[in-house]
Amino acid sequence: MLQSKQSEAFLAVIESGSFEAAAQVLNITAAAVSLRVQALEKHLGHALVIRERPCRTTQTGQMLLQHLQHSRLLQQGFLQDLNHQTHSQDFYKIRIGTNADSLATWLLSSVQDCLVHERIVLELRLADQTQTHHLLETGLVNACISTSAKAMAGCQVLLLGKMRYLLVASPNFIEKYFKYELNRNSFLSAPAVIFNHDDLMHQELLFQHYGLQLKQYPHHFIPSSNAFLDWIKAGLGYGLVPSIQMQDDLLQGGLVELSAEFAMDVPLYWHHWNQQSLPLKRLMQQLVPNAAKALAI
Structure with a gap:
């Protein structure tokens, strides 16, 4: 003991x-x-x-740390459940790990009705979509949005859908850097926009197609989904942006896809502990189908 x-x-x-x-x-x-x-x-x-x-x-x-943090989260959930039963006017807090792009696009609209009706408040923890499951693993969140398809011990996983990323730039940027063709030399001189050091999608894309390492081409690090898009729209660089985030810009010509061969579909999964509170179950029941509709765009 x-x-x-x-x-x-x-x-x-x-x-x-x-x-x-x-x-x-x-x-x-x-x-x-x-x-x-x-x-x-x-x-x-x-x-x-x-x-x-x-x-x-x-x-x-590390094993003990994960156990203690998970136990603390379970205890906090139990006390919330107990308090919620005796004080129905209180709000119920749920901790979720999410990537920035989901937060900037479909997450809010997928859960907002449930937050109001079930009197839920969220504590969101941001991490790259490849890292959010570590927040769940260490007991820091009740559930998370992740690219990992494998359920951890004591957890369940559901596919939410696929977020499509397109490599885009403004017309002026394309005129300046990619006027004639897309090739290794043009990408060596054109500044890229990358979210942060944990965001490997852009790096993997250029390495796969042109064998380029990050240190070989100019790049900005812009760790905000909205500022990231604004940076590209302003003609300061090119980058991978969720299609759901820029539908109007593509239709109106403010942004242009560089090539369809660079499109990437990133699957997103909802992970949660086997033991979950009733408010979290209700949140999940609304989030999962709404996410599937949003990510189908």
Whole structure:
């Protein structure tokens, strides 16, 4: 049986990054935090913390961290359920991991009615769509939107649909950089717009077609879906944009697809723990079919 004070000390050290910061969180001395973590390590028979700056977990410590964070999320859900039954006027909080493009396009419209009718408030955590399932795995969210098709242990997964990305630019940008043809040399000189360092789609596309590495061509990092699109519309670069996000721009000629061969369909999946609250079930019942309709565009 894990002792709560020892577990709290371990969580505080890892989540705050040091024994001193954990001491401030727990309102005890750093020496007391260290003694509790040492007692937990002795009890389990494994080292749990790599004492660096910031502190990191060992492999066993990572397993314990995921267990404790998941347990904390379950406990928070239980207390919410209990409180919701006795105080029906209260709102129910659900934590969801999502990628920025889903948030900027279809997510809000897919759940807004449910949020109002079921009195739900959301705490959204942003990550690249290839990384959001780690938020669920570590117990930081109740559910997530991910490109991973494989359900983790204790979880279920449902296909939401495919988000289509098109490589686009403004007419003026095309006139300047791609006037004659699309080839390796033209992409070497044209500035790209990429979301952030975790966004690998653009890099994989140019490597697949032209063998180009990121360091070989100029590029902007714009970590905002709306600003990302504005950057391209302003003629500052070209990039991969969800088709659902720029329908009017394509129809009106403000943006032009460089080539249909660069189109990418990215499948999105909804992951959730086997044990879920009634509000989360109702949210999922509205989100899944609405997402399928939106992503069909």
